[in-house]
Amino acid sequence: MTDFPQDYETFDLGDFSLQHGATLRGAQLAYKTFGELNPDKSNVIVCPTWYSGRHWDNEWMIGEGMALDPGKYFIVVPDMLGNGVSSSPSNTPPPYDRARFPHVTFYDQVEAQYRLLTERYGIKRLALVTGWSMGAAQTYQWAVSHPDMVERAAPFCGASKTSIHNFVFLEGVKAAITADAAFKDGWYDEQPEKGLRAAARVYSGWGFSQAFFWDKVFLEPWDSPRLRATLQFSSLEDFLVAYWEGHFLGGGPIFHERDANDLLTMLWTWQHGDIGATPGFDGDHIAALSSIKARLIAMPGEKDLYFPPEDEEYASQFIEKGEVRRIPSVWGHFAGIGDNPVDSNFIDDVLKELLAGEGGLG
């Protein structure tokens, strides 16, 4: 991978053993920080990445005057294992390369990040963990894996447990990538482009809501905080090619390179998301929710097709200091990606409110 911004640091995880048994030797956790760690190390915010996202995709949340203000906070954006920047199929040497890259759980992801924060920085408390989608799953995982460390949590458009329907939706994405003979069971030399384009088409029905298309929002100019650009699509097909296929193929100035095995590794992590699988909970998702001490505000998208708000409202009742605020938007799941200023502001306002109030640890 040569087209990435080289604006990040790495933490050497050494021999990193995963929950499902494999050990990644010389595993690397990539991350980027913003702001300064204060003397008592009380100003830390962690903001994990999402499916196919890289650290730069989270930067829209960070800025002067925003909730994640680098003038006040030390903000750490860790790249998820599998995302192509941290250790991933596409950058790991044999024998755990490519199709042989092991299964990684959200628990593993958080353990890697915990080691970075504690070993490199000596951090003992997190003022906030927040993230979108798979970043939301990592947010929940943080609050369960290290309940005495997380003061506040704000998972948005995500869940503490991947629902069966969500799993099934992802089966379609996976099947599209792997239907391409060029995928060669993961042992390709060239990306399975047809499969990636097919996966983009499959995903394009899910990312936004029915109402988003009914209102033809894809034909309006978008001032994307994330991409720092105004996006404009000339037709539905242009939207499907330029935004969706562009996203899955990667390359170009906006999206950067992608790798099919990386996408499938993250997909496996997502499909198997469940805080109940944290050691000590024996699969009991409710018990894991009940163990959360953080003050937690979940923000599901009102019309999210794969993380419906009802699921978060169900989960919230088991979290002592839990609360739900629906993002009132037709952008569906993508209300949280940072491509729509209105939804992005909604999220930022809730984060400000959460940060201004007491944490959950007293």
Added chain:
Amino acid sequence: MTDFPQDYETFDLGDFSLQHGATLRGAQLAYKTFGELNPDKSNVIVCPTWYSGRHWDNEWMIGEGMALDPGKYFIVVPDMLGNGVSSSPSNTPPPYDRARFPHVTFYDQVEAQYRLLTERYGIKRLALVTGWSMGAAQTYQWAVSHPDMVERAAPFCGASKTSIHNFVFLEGVKAAITADAAFKDGWYDEQPEKGLRAAARVYSGWGFSQAFFWDKVFLEPWDSPRLRATLQFSSLEDFLVAYWEGHFLGGGPIFHERDANDLLTMLWTWQHGDIGATPGFDGDHIAALSSIKARLIAMPGEKDLYFPPEDEEYASQFIEKGEVRRIPSVWGHFAGIGDNPVDSNFIDDVLKELLAGEGGLG
């Protein structure tokens, strides 16, 4: 195709010219009838087929004591062009065979059925047209193409115009089939099995609602009126293979053979559904809705993911004698397939009520 029940008749359409310009020479319309045409030909019901459906898939709606009672009505179930029984890519001789099979619109479908009913039977009035999904689209098309012929119409889980979101969902299904190199641009000798299985996975997230999976309805035994069998799945994966891949691959005692080009032909018809494209309306969907004289009850599924009830409620306001009844079900789009007795009874009850009341033609 050799594994079909041979329980149907055919009507020779001769040289059948299609809306998009091609002529199918020697086109065949397959159909099955139930009951007897009464002397004044006032007891006719038409029940068109759905995406991938064949006439036998509609038989669950027909029976003694049901709305579609063959003791009272003459019920005609026409097989959609493209469905593998009527003229289709899989059964049409060169040069319009396979990948070269032409585009067929809902207008074309209804013209073929109109010719059958008028030329073979001399029918001038229809007591009712009703159908699920693409059958609903044909129901709307009947009411627009032949407004003085249709007394009552009951489209369920469908629309008079395919929404943009629905079009996008179908793009994913199409991309999955065609991503398989074995598809060979439609010139395959063997079915692109991997692509069909991938399409099944893609579709499996859409057919039912999120709540259907949340409630694990797929693990309950289903007494399917359509399949005249109790279906029981042992796990999620069993449901995805036995029900979904079984459906798309076809073969076996339940689903019968499938063909990829047939599926893509029907998909094109569906994607381009719009009663506004009826000659004389110049693309004006609202004007076409306003021209409907039939008493029409639309039955969208409460949680249908690709034909959301809001769309039908919008359309209904332009239909003089139009009304909407939501099917209160977690089965989503598949509330209307006939695999769930509760939803099937709901539909039957509304059809009974509609048939008991006055038609729209006075």
